[in-house]
Amino acid sequence: METQNQRRGIPARDTKRTQTWRSAVGLAAIVALAVAGVALVGCGEKASQDNGRDTTKSSTKKSDPVDDVKAKERGPFEMPIVVVKYFPLKDGEIDFGVTREFRGTLDAARKHTDSITADVITALEQGSRYHAYSNPNATPSMDYTVLQTYEYLESMPTVEKRGHTVPFPDYARIMERIDARSWVEEKGVKEIWIFGYHGTIGLWESNMSSPYGDISNSDRDPKDLPVFKKTYTVYHYNYGRGRNEALENHIHQIEHVLNFIGDRDVTPQDQWASLLFWGKFVGSDISHKMIPTEQGFYRCGWAHYPPNAESDYDWRNERVVMSDIEDWKPDGSGEKKPVTSAMWDGDSYKWFIYWMQSIPGMDNGLTYNGKPLRNWWLFVADFDTAMANKMKLVAE
Secondary structure (H helix, E strand, O other), X not given: OOOOOOOXXXXXXXXXXXXXXXXXXXXXXXXXXXXXXXXXXXXXXXOOEEOOEEOOOXXXXXXXXXXXXXXXHHOOEEEEEEEEEEOOEEOOEEOHHHHOOOOOEHHHHHHHHHHHHHHHHHHHHHHOEOOOOOOOOOOEOEEEEEEEEXXXXXXXXXXXXXXXXXXXXXXXXXXXXXXXXXXXXXXXXXXXXXXXXXXXXXXXXXXXXXXXXXXXXXXXXXXXXOOOOOOEEXXXXXXXXXXXXXXHHHHHHHHHHHHHHOOHHHOOHHHHHXXXXXXXXXXOOXXXXXXXXXXXXXXXXXXXXXXXXXXXXXXXXXXXXXXXXXXXXXXXXXXXXXXXXXXXXXXXXXXXXXXXXXXXXXXXXXXXXXXXXXXXXXXXXXXXXXXXXXXXXXXX
């Protein structure tokens, strides 16, 4: 589920639902997000008024493109998404012969997928709050909004894929059916979340389509998704599972994007340990295991490996190790603390949030070789701006 040998294969939400989705997620180190009300001005309305007269001021001063980019890369980032659900039915219930993992009524499937959507949004927003486990005022870098949900009471369309013994979803056909081009190019949608299954078909946990190529946890087939003028990422959730597995899809996508920006894809494998993200932030090498520093402490880990892990998916390991995850600095000078699975209750969902909150985020104040680190959420949220401006993890 990471590199080559690990890749495997309702309308817009209302205010009440939004508030529910942004509730605290149960991790002791996470504080509930305070939402401030913002008045929106509709088209044709006056932007501001003073005693009945329009006080809107126009400016002839041209904006500085450099300043615009700097403001854009700081965050927070709006993340409009579209959700697509496939529910094959038989005798009024979800067809277990197709899904192989989910058994139940259509209503139960709807509630289950709604719950996963809410929990994943909460986790991604809370996770993008830099050092929120120690800073209750941390602001999220990511702001998700569901613009539309499509539901189809049928099996997913499939296509034969060379080299695979089972068919894969016909992602291109799904994109055409929902008019993804319009959503992405005109309405700014960044991600499309598909609720399907895995029992009788293969799937890609994440799949990017971009003018700059496919950087995702897939086989990076350049033809399985239509390429638009803007980048978008498709996530395929198996609703036979739960929120933990759905969120893990995102964690792996973050890893792939940061590894790409951090040049792991073009670095000899025996040099991975020297890279800023994979070597110094994650603290690993070609083995994908946690490698202690010369001083004996561990770095921040990755999806399958918390700092104290000894094997894949080792989220419940009670072993205690020293790690700088809560005060990570590239040079290793941050404070080291004992880390064990009790800090995330042995729950991968909570581990993912804790890990994300350690990613250099908004106003992180970190430097590497005398240069500031960017808000790394930029690369997930606005891949096009990053690529168009040749941005790296460290600002030049």
